[in-house]
Each structure stands twice: as C-alpha cells, then as structure tokens.
Amino acid sequence: MPKKNETPAQTINRVLSGSLARVEAAHNAPRCYHVKINGIRCGSPAMHQDAFCFFHTRMHNPPLEDGFPPLEDANAIQVAIMQVLQALAKKKLEVRVAATLLYGLQTASSNLKRTQFEPYAPAIVTVDPIDERWHRKPPESEPSL
Numbered sequence: 001m002p003k004k005n006e007t008p009a010q011t012i013n014r015v016l017s018g019s020l021a022r023v024e025a026a027h028n029a030p031r032c033y034h035v036k037i038n039g040i041r042c043g044s045p046a047m048h049q050d051a052f053c054f055f056h057t058r059m060h061n062p063p064l065e066d067g068f069p070p071l072e073d074a075n076a077i078q079v080a081i082m083q084v085l086q087a088l089a090k091k092k093l094e095v096r097v098a099a100t101l102l103y104g105l106q107t108a109s110s111n112l113k114r115t116q117f118e119p120y121a122p123a124i125v126t127v128d129p130i131d132e133r134w135h136r137k138p139p140e141s142e143p144s145l
C-alpha cells in the first residue's frame with residue numbers, strides 16, 4: 001500500500017525490500033535437527049524455540065498416543081505403518097486387525113497421487129498455533145527505509 005508523498009517506484013522498492021528481508025530471515029531460521037535413517041538431516045525450519053520442525057516435533061511427541069497422524073503425505077503414512085508394526089511386534093494388536101489397518105494404509109498410500117495437501121511455502125507453520133495463542137504479541141509494523 002502506497003504511503004503519502006511516496007512515488008510508485010519508492011512503494012515498489014519499500015515492499016520488495018521488506019519481502020526480501022522476510023525471505024532472508026526465513027533462510028537464516030534455525031533448522032530441524034532430526035537426522036533421517038538415510039543419514040540426511042531434515043533441514044526444514046525448526047519450530048520456534050524447538051530443535052525440530054513441526055512434523056518431527058509431532059513424530060517425537062505424538063499428541064495422541066494411540067492415534068495415527070493425519071494421513072496427508074507419505075511421511076505420515078510411513079509413521080502410521082511403523083505404529084502398526086510396533087503394536088503388532090509388542091502383541092498389542094491382533095494380526096487380523098493389523099492386516100485391516102495395513103490395508104487401509106496401503107489404500108491411503110495409493111491415493112496420495114490424487115491428493116493435494118502441500119501448503120503454500122510462506123504459510124508453513126514454524127510456531128505451534130496452540131502455543132502462539134498463549135504467547136501472542138502485537139503485530140509488528142512494516143520496516144521503513
């Protein structure tokens with residue numbers, strides 16, 4: 001939005017420099033410390049004041065002990081398969097129930113090609129909305145030149 005006594009070029013310059021500052025801040029944000037089984041570090045932005053990204057925070061501290069994560073991507077389905085196999089290995093599930101769950105997960109996996117859950121990159125969550133609600137700060141004004 002143009003400010004009083006500002007030329008269009010000054011408005012464009014002000015808005016673009018603010019956007020570039022936000023992109024640079026996002027690139028410099030702390031990264032998730034989780035190392036995947038293939039030895040490659042996750043690299044997603046870490047949650048505010050946390051060592052892990054949103055996904056790995058939830059993976060290490062699932063909100064519901066016996067629930068599956070929302071089956072919105074291959075990672076979530078993999079975690080759910082892992083939960084079923086762990087429960088089966090610990091004899092917490094009957095083979096017939098595990099087979100039904102694995103069939104459902106196989107169906108979810110084959111449906112992945114037809115789903116679209118990927119967020120718009122700037123909208124990726126880096127602060128848990130539940131935590132943010134309790135620690136809300138007033139919105140910051142745009143930096144001026």
Ligand SMILES: [Zn+2]
Binds near residue numbers: 033
């Ligand atoms: Zn991560």
